[in-house]
Amino acid sequence: MPNIGNTEVAVGIExxxxxxxxxxRALSAVLEWDVLHRDESMANREATMNRKPLSKIEPLE
Structure with a gap:
């Protein structure tokens, strides 16, 4: 979950x-990353539910 100082945000994968x-500004970056990597996030969510290793997801550049 992204956080800055004492603030944090959660974005529902689905x-x-x-x-x-x-x-x-930071929220805009988080949402941009979410759009770019939604499929990868969903795949990692599924892997977690099946107790399988997670794939690395690249950060926003």
Whole structure:
């Protein structure tokens, strides 16, 4: 879960629903990353549920 200082945000993998508070600029970056890597996030979610190793997901550049 991304965090900055005492703030953190969660973005639902399937829904994209954002909970928590985050600086607007940082939240934009998190949401951009989410769009670019949603399929990879979903695959890792499935791997977690099946107790399989996770794949590395590249950070936003």
């Amino acid at each position: 829904t994209g629903i954002v909970t928590g508070k985050f600086p607007r």
